[in-house]
Amino acid sequence: MFSNQFLLLLGDWRGFGDISNRNSRDILFGAATAAHQIEGAWDEDGKGPSMWDKFVHDNQSRTADGQNANIACDSYHKWSEDIEIMKRLGLSIHRFSISWPRIMPNGTPNKINQAGIDHYKTFINALKEAGIEPLVTMYHWDLPQYLYELGGWLNEDIVNYFGDYARVLFKNFGDDVKFWATLNEPKSTCLVGYGTDTAAPGLNLVGDGVYRCAKVQLLAHAKAYHIYKDEFAATQNGKVTLVLDTPYNEPATNSSLDQYAAEVENEFNLGWYANPVYLGDWPEIMKTRVANRSQLEGYSFSRLPAFTQEEIDYVKGTFDYFALNIYSGTLTSYADDFPIGEPNFYLDKGMTNTHGEDWTPSTVSWLxxxxxxxxxxxxxxxxxxxxxxxxxxLWSLLDDYEWTDGYTQKIGIVQVDFDSPNRTRTFKKSAEWYQNVIATRCLVDECVE
Structure with missing residues (x-):
């Protein structure tokens, strides 16, 4: 059908209204994209390089098909056609990301690229004219290369750079954008980007860098949130959050150990970022497990960097709504603690995951x-x-550049012909199905009324 990654927006008590007075027509149905994956025009109109540009340009074998995102869907030039597709689908919201290096070529406020600002202003205005609410993601894995060279998400100075970037976005687009997401899937960009050598920046720091990355990203998110609340919220009246991702973790059996395992798995996935933002500080089980294993590994400190009380207070409560990406589910089993050896996030959490026998693989996509x-x-x-x-x-509106998979994964509801210089778009059956769901608010014979 379509990729089962989706963004789910949940209101909290701060102003989204009482659900008892709402019906299916109030729900915003949309589709999502990300700048690096669809825009192309990687070095046009003043845009600077991102770490993904550098990562793939340096070694084309880093993607499954040896391809890069230089052109991708060419949405930088074909954005008006994309909006027509959204109108045809009946979308009422569109989630897209702004390319940081298209706004700030090297990521710093020293140079602001007006051409980039003008492009997104035009796009946002066109969405609004089409009756489509923009939901803007500020960061979707395309860190400016210059900032990566300064240490990227391992350098706490990036918190202030991100704050400066956020301020530029709020100043230029905030009158028209009422839904903001600071970071998309920070867990994944840390765990995959800093925890492996296969995705940008490919540092393979799975024992400690992933935790350092997480702390810096949370502080950056909080910085942007507070800038909005202090400087823009009173006049712009928008809402800000970050987008988290997690699998659904079901205990493999009814045993108390497997139930405990599923709880730990949830804390190391969703809780890792949700707990600091929604409750304050890292989950206790993470602090305990990482500290214990760090000590046994010979460290005099925990590999999970502690928040100060001031930082806990700064990060806690930095949300106006809850946004969640879901891909899959797992059956989680308890495992005795793994032997002490090389520090590793996956050994820290210490559980094992499988899929049910009825979850059969498909040749279409791992998703x-x-x-x-x-x-x-x-x-x-x-x-x-x-x-x-x-x-x-839903993810995604278009077939796109799927990071290390290149163009081998066709998970958009609209096909893009990457062999054509026109990047021809064609509705798939999934697009027609989704179009009908939006129009009727029905899933087969199930309806929300």
Missing amino acids: YSYPPGYLSNLLDAITEDQVNVIGYT
Whole structure:
């Protein structure tokens, strides 16, 4: 059907209204994209290089097909066609990211690229004219290369650079953008980018760098949030959060040990970032497990860097709504602590995960290795659990550049012909199906009314 990654927006008590007075027509149905994955024009109109540009240009074998994102879907030039596609689908919200190096070529406020600002202003205005609400992601894995060379997400100075970038975005686009997401999937960009050598920046720091990256990203998110609240919220009246991602972790059995394992797995996935933002500080189980293993590994300190009380207070509560990306689920089993050896995030959490026997693989994409049904469960959450669901954006609007998979994964609901210089767009059956869901608010015979 389509990729089961989606953005789910959930309202909290700060102003989204009472769900008892809402119906299906209030839910914002949309689709998502990311700048590096669709825009192309990688060095046009003053844009600087991102760390992904450098990472792939230096070694084309880093992607499955040896391709890069220099052109991608060419959406930098074909954005108006993309909006027509959104209108045809009936979307009421569109989640997209702004390219940091297109606004600030080297990531610093020393040089602001007006051409980049003008491009996004035009795009946002066109979305609004089409009746489509923009949800803007400020960072989707395309760190300016210059800032990476300064240490990237391991350098706490990036917190202030990100704050300066956020201020430019709020100043230029805040009158028209009411939904902001500071960071997309910070866990994944840290764990995959800093925890492996296969994705940018490819440092393979799975024992300590992933935790350092997480702390810096959370402080950067909080910096942007406070800038908005202190300088812009009173006049712009928007909402800010970060977008988290997690699998759903089901205990493999009913045993108390497997139930504990699923809880630990949830804390090391969702809790890693959600706990500091929504409750304050790292999850206790993370602090305990990483500290214990660090000591046994010979460290005099925990590899999970501690927040000061001032930092805990600064990060806590930096959200106006809850945004979640979901890909898959796992069956989680308890495992005795792994032997002490090389420090490793996965050994720190110490659980084992499998998929159920009925979750058969598909030749289409690794994202399809489980049956569909997220919208059906979302419907249950609304009707049975009275969850205040604000919106849903599926990934992805277009076939795009899927990072290390290049163009081998075709997970958009709209096909893009990457062999054509025109990057021809064609509706897939999934687009037609989604178009009908939006129009009717029905999943087969299930409707939200």
